Every structure is written in C-alpha cells, then in structure tokens.
Amino acid sequence: MAAIGSLDIRWPIGFIFTIYGVILLVFGGLGQLRGLADMEHGVVELPGGLLNVDLIWGGGFLVFGLLMAWMARRASRQP
Amino acid sequence: MEMHLGLVDYSIIAIYFAFVLGIGFWLRSHMKTSEDFFLSGRSIPGWVTGLAFMSANLGALEVLGYAANAAKYGAVVTHFYWLGAIPAMCFVGVFMMPFYYGSKARSVPEFLRLRYDEKTRTLNAGGFAILTLLVSGIDLYAMALLFQQLLHWPFFASVVASATVVAAYILLGGLTSSIYNEVLQFFLIVFGFLPMTILGLKAVGGFLGLNSSLESVAVSAGHPAGFYDHVWANLGHASNNPLGVNWIEMTLGLGFVLSFGYWCTDFLVVQRALAAKDMAAAERTPLIAAVPKMFFPALVILPGLVAIGFPEVSPGFGTPPNFNLALPLMLQRFYPSGLLGIGMTALLASFMSGMAGNVTAFNTVWTYDIYQTHINPGKPDRHYLMMGRVATIVAVVAGVLTAFIVLHFNNLMDYLQALFSIFNAPLFATFLLGMFWKRTTGHGAFWGLLCGLVGSTSHYVLYRTDVIRYYSPMGANFFQAMWAFGIGLVVTVVVTLMTKPRPESELVGLVYSLTPRPELARLPWYQRPGMIALGVLGLCLILNIIFW
Numbered sequence: 106m107a108a109i110g111s112l113d114i115r116w117p118i119g120f121i122f123t124i125y126g127v128i129l130l131v132f133g134g135l136g137q138l139r140g141l142a143d144m145e146h147g148v149v150e151l152p153g154g155l156l157n158v159d160l161i162w163g164g165g166f167l168v169f170g171l172l173m174a175w176m177a178r179r180a181s182r183q184p
Numbered sequence: 185m186e187m188h189l190g191l192v193d194y195s196i197i198a199i200y201f202a203f204v205l206g207i208g209f210w211l212r213s214h215m216k217t218s219e220d221f222f223l224s225g226r227s228i229p230g231w232v233t234g235l236a237f238m239s240a241n242l243g244a245l246e247v248l249g250y251a252a253n254a255a256k257y258g259a260v261v262t263h264f265y266w267l268g269a270i271p272a273m274c275f276v277g278v279f280m281m282p283f284y285y286g287s288k289a290r291s292v293p294e295f296l297r298l299r300y301d302e303k304t305r306t307l308n309a310g311g312f313a314i315l316t317l318l319v320s321g322i323d324l325y326a327m328a329l330l331f332q333q334l335l336h337w338p339f340f341a342s343v344v345a346s347a348t349v350v351a352a353y354i355l356l357g358g359l360t361s362s363i364y365n366e367v368l369q370f371f372l373i374v375f376g377f378l379p380m381t382i383l384g385l386k387a388v389g390g391f392l393g394l395n396s397s398l399e400s401v402a403v404s405a406g407h408p409a410g411f412y413d414h415v416w417a418n419l420g421h422a423s424n425n426p427l428g429v430n431w432i433e434m435t436l437g438l439g440f441v442l443s444f445g446y447w448c449t450d451f452l453v454v455q456r457a458l459a460a461k462d463m464a465a466a467e468r469t470p471l472i473a474a475v476p477k478m479f480f481p482a483l484v485i486l487p488g489l490v491a492i493g494f495p496e497v498s499p500g501f502g503t504p505p506n507f508n509l510a511l512p513l514m515l516q517r518f519y520p521s522g523l524l525g526i527g528m529t530a531l532l533a534s535f536m537s538g539m540a541g542n543v544t545a546f547n548t549v550w551t552y553d554i555y556q557t558h559i560n561p562g563k564p565d566r567h568y569l570m571m572g573r574v575a576t577i578v579a580v581v582a583g584v585l586t587a588f589i590v591l592h593f594n595n596l597m598d599y600l601q602a603l604f605s606i607f608n609a610p611l612f613a614t615f616l617l618g619m620f621w622k623r624t625t626g627h628g629a630f631w632g633l634l635c636g637l638v639g640s641t642s643h644y645v646l647y648r649t650d651v652i653r654y655y656s657p658m659g660a661n662f663f664q665a666m667w668a669f670g671i672g673l674v675v676t677v678v679v680t681l682m683t684k685p686r687p688e689s690e691l692v693g694l695v696y697s698l699t700p701r702p703e704l705a706r707l708p709w710y711q712r713p714g715m716i717a718l719g720v721l722g723l724c725l726i727l728n729i730i731f732w
Contacts, residue, residue, distance in 0.1 A: 112207070112210050112211060112364075114232055114364050114367050114368070117203055117206070117207055117364070117368060118367070118368055118371055120203070121199065121200070121203050121368065122371070122375070124199060125196060125199070125526060128192065128195065128196065128522070129522050129523065129526070132192050132521070132522040133522060136520070136522075148520075149383075157520065158379060158383065158519075158520060158523060159520055159521075159522040159523050162375075162379055162523055162526075163522075165375070166375060166526075169371075169375065
C-alpha cells in the first residue's frame with residue numbers, strides 16, 4: 106500500500122483528478138454547446154468535426170482519477 | 185504579455201491549494217517522532233519515492249527554465265535530462281544506495297561521519313545548508329516573476345503567499361507531506377503539459393515540420409541549418425553550438441562530475457530514497473525515477489523548441505527576446521480556459537515542490553547534523569521534532585530573502601550550475617574514494633573536500649573577474665566542476681597516503697569491497713538493480729542515437 110498513517114497517496118490523486126476531470130468536462134461541454142467557431146484556440150479537428158480540447162482532456166483526467174481511486178480502494182481491502 | 189485566467193482557472197488553482205494543505209492536515213497527527221517528520225518513518229513504497237526522487241528535482245528551473253533554454257539553445261539542452269542525469273541515477277541506485285540505506289544514516293552528512301569522521305560531516309553539512317538556502321529562492325523567484333509578468337501580481341506578495349503555503353504543508357506533514365505533494369505534482373505536470381506538446385507538434389507539422397522550422401530559424405539567424413535540432417552533432421567545438429561547450433566539457437563536466445555530484449551526493453534527492461520502506465525499494469527509487477526523467481524532455485524541451493519554430497508563438501518573446509516566456513506563451517497559444525488553469529496549476533506545483541524539497545532537506549541536515557551534534561545534544565526526541573519545525577520556518581524565510589538575491593542574476597541556469605559546481609563537485613570525489621577505496625582516511629576526505637571547495641570558489645572568482653575566459657558561462661561551470669573534482673581527488677589521495685587508515689572491521693557496510701550483498705542472489709535477474717539499470721541505460725542510448 107502506498108501509505109503512511111492510513112493515507113494512501115492514490116486517494117488524493119484520484120480525488121483531485123476526478124474533480125478536475127468533471128470540471129473540464131462540464132466547462133468543455135458548455136463550450137462545445139456554445140459553438141467552437143469563435144474560439145481562438147483549444148479546438149481539435151477530428152474526422153467527425155471540431156472538438157473542444159477541454160472535453161477530451163477532461164475525459165482523460167476523469168478516467169485517470171477514477172483509476173487511481175479504484176487502485177487505492179482495492180489496496181485498502183487487502184489484508 | 186498578459187494572460188487572462190477565468191473563474192474556472194482560478195477555481196482549479198484554489199482546489200490544488202486546498203488539496204495540498206488537506207494532505208498536510210491529514211498527516212499532521214502521524215508526525216509523532218523526528219524520524220516520522222524527517223524521514224517519513226522509512227515506510228514509503230518504491231514507486232512513490234521514485235516519483236518523488238524525480239519530482240524533487242522538478243522545480244522552476246527544470247520546468248520553466250529548460251523550456252526557456254530549449255528556446256534559446258535548442259535541442260542540445262536535452263543533455264541535462266539524459267547525459268546529465270540517467271547514468272548518475274543508475275549509478276546511485278546500483279552502487280551507492282546500498283550504503284546510504286544500509287548504514288541507517290539519516291542524512292548524507294551523517295553517512296560521511298560513519299565513513300570518515302565528525303569534521304568531514306560538519307564541513308559537508310555546513311556547505312549543504314548554505315547551498316539549499318541559496319537554491320530555494322530560485323523557485324520563489326521564478327514563481328513570483330511569472331505571476332508578475334502574466335497576472336500583474338506584485339512580486340513581494342507572490343513570494344510571501346507561495347512561501348506561506350509551502351511552510352504550512354511542511355510544518356504539518358514533514359517530509360511525507362512534501363513527498364506526497366511531489367507525487368501529486370508529477371502527475372499534474374505530466375497531464376498538464378502533455379496536451380501542449382501534442383497540440384504544439386500538431387500545429388507545427390509534427391517532428392518533420394518542427395525540424396524544418398528550426399532549420400529556417402537557424403539559417404535566418406546566420407547559423408548552420410542543424411544548429412538547434414541536434415543533441416550531439418554540434419559538440420565538436422564550443423563555437424559550433426549555442427551552449428558554447430564542446431563534447432569533452434559536456435561529457436566530463438556535465439555527464440560525469442556535475443551529474444554524479446548532484447544525483448549521488450545531494451541530500452535533497454537522496455532523502456527521498458532514504459524514506460523508502462526497505463532496501464529493495466530504496467535501490468529501485470532512482471531507477472524508477474530515471475524512466476520518466478528520460479522522457480521529460482517531451483514535456484519541457486519540445487514545447488520550447490516549438491515556441492521558437494512556430495511563427496504564431498515566436499514573436500511573443502519580444503525584443504530583446506525573453507525566453508523565460510516560452511512555456512507561458514505556449515500555454516496562452518494552445519490552451520483554452522479550463523486547461524489553462526491546469527497548466528498554471530502544474531507550474532505552481534513544480535515551483536512549490538521544488539522549494540519544499542530544499543526546505544525539507546535543510547531542516548533535516550540542520551537538526552540532525554548541526555543542531556543535535558554541535559549545539560544541543562542529548563535532548564528528548566520531541567525537542568528535535570520541534571527544532572525541525574523551527575528550521576522549516578527559518579528555511580522558508582531565508583528562501584524569501586534569497587529570492588531577492590536571485591533578482592541580481594540574469595540567468596538562473598548559470599546561477600544554479602555555478603552553485604552545484606562549487607559545492608557538489610568536490611563532494612563527489614570524497615564519496616567516490618570513500619566508497620571504492622577502503623584506505624581513504626577521514627583526514628584525506630576533509631582536506632580534499634575543503635581544498636576542492638576553495639579551488640572551485642577561487643575558479644569562480646577568477647572567471648567572474650575576467651582573469652579566466654570561456655566561450656560561455658556554462659562552459660566555465662563545466663570546467664569549474666572538473667577542476668574542483670580533480671583538486672578534491674588529488675588532495676584526498678595525497679593526504680590519505682600520509683595518514684593512518686581505519687581498520688577494515690569498522691568499514692563493513694560502508695565500503696563496496698567490504699560489503700557482501702547476499703540478498704541480490706535471491707532476486708530473479710529482471711528484478712536486480714544492475715539489470716534494471718542496464719535496461720534504462722540502453723533505452724537512453726537509443727534516444728541519444730535517434731536525436732543525435
């Protein structure tokens with residue numbers, strides 16, 4: 106377990122990345138809804154159209170955060 | 185330039201501060217002994233200490249500074265990540281960590297006392313304390329400068345605010361808090377800067393597009409086409425590359441003396457490995473750290489190169505160019521609000537953990553090697569725990585003051601390498617001889633270290649007063665390191681041969697030839713530190729050939 110004094114470092118990493126992921130997803134999603142044509146930067150051109158980079162990276166943050174939290178939870182259940 | 189952060193960006197930064205302080209509060213009740221506070225109770229797994237080992241070195245200079253240096257000097261600065269780090273990190277893991285960890289020394293100076301004597305320890309502890317205080321101001325300075333330029337925050341207010349947060353989380357959670365924040369910072373930097381590399385490379389047309397952009401920049405500045413985009417090819421002569429060093433200075437000065445002097449003897453990084461839960465984790469710590477270290481140029485050097493090669497970014501440097509803006513310009517160009525907050529948080533995190541690394545190293549060396557040894561010995565453990573907290577506050581205040589000293593230097597990289605060549609280079613000779621030549625005596629080590637320090641300082645004065653001249657300040661630093669190492673080595677050998685050695689029975693566990701390693705034989709070959717190190721070195725060699 107990656108811990109001293111009952112704090113596994115993967116918990117805070119998992120929490121903060123999950124929170125950041127949700128913020129970026131919500132903020133990026135709102136930007137996507139508003140339309141990307143007037144955005145100066147932060148837009149990625151994909152085969153299906155333009156995508157706000159906050160949305161892409163928010164998803165990445167969320168997956169990583171949940172993965173870390175899952176690993177910490179699994180470790181805490183081991184004897 | 186001015187950067188406009190939105191509410192979402194400030195929220196992201198505020199959440200980071202809350203987490204950093206929250207970790208400190210969580211750990212507070214577990215800081216019961218001085219070993220908990222200074223050495224994390226020797227309980228942390230290898231992957232955590234490995235990432236902390238690397239992240240403690242990821243301060244302002246390594247993040248903001250190397251992006252700036254890449255924009256100024258080109259790909260040749262990658263050597264500070266490869267030649268200047270990887271071989272030494274492998275060496276410390278395979279050859280030196282068994283002695284550091286196995287001796288149960290609480291600090292590098294304490295190891296010197298075990299191997300040599302008290303006077304050698306005190307000399308090293310004093311030098312290291314001065315070095316850490318001088319270095320800790322760099323991160324505060326860089327952070328304040330960035331905030332002043334980008335957000336127009338007052339310099340002094342930025343310095344004090346950042347220093348207060350660093351002091352708070354170290355006071356609460358000691359080294360553990362610092363290490364945990366370093367790991368958090370590592371992931372923030374990787375995830376915070378990776379999109380910049382990807383978006384930047386895409387914008388410039390991939391590696392081929394970047395290559396041709398850099399060739400155009402070089403030719404238009406009157407240089408050969410490959411001036412900026414090679415790691416080794418232009419090191420034939422100091423005048424052939426923008427760094428102003430040749431391959432001998434690069435290999436011996438940076439690749440051997442400065443690099444080994446830093447990674448093998450600087451307590452700032454060694455302290456992270458000493459916090460590992462067992463010997464195997466301690467040995468793997470630098471080897472684990474070497475892997476991300478090798479690929480970190482993708483996150484800081486590449487954006488710096490894109491910044492000078494991409495016409496939409498390069499004019500932002502201004503006239504005369506301020507290369508320190510390389511990373512901020514890239515953030516501004518490629519990041520929308522939201523991701524911009526993540527990027528700024530990553531920068532902030534690197535500055536704060538860089539400073540925290542210096543503060544935790546200082547409070548340990550001060551408390552164990554100076555205060556407990558010479559000023560107030562024989563007190564209960566809680567007294568030294570309290571002293572560690574007092575030393576933390578003193579170090580942070582001193583860091584604020586040294587931030588103002590740094591204001592008087594126009595190149596942070598030269599400043600830092602000058603300090604390392606003065607303090608670390610002669611120390612490496614002391615360690616090398618002590619670990620691999622059992623005859624080396626305490627008198628030899630002390631006089632070798634002292635003469636090396638005097639030699640490197642004298643060289644620095646002669647260079648600064650134009651008595652000695654080099655192609656560049658970096659060339660002077662590299663040569664200064666070789667000079668200091670050479671003096672330390674020769675004086676140590678000469679004095680050792682004139683003095684009586686310690687009995688071999690007292691050196692078991694402290695000298696390579698007198699220390700059996702039976703536990704290695706039990707490990708499968710792929711888990712042995714030597715084999716892991718060979719793999720890491722092989723990978724580094726391949727990268728050097730690819731980017732020759």
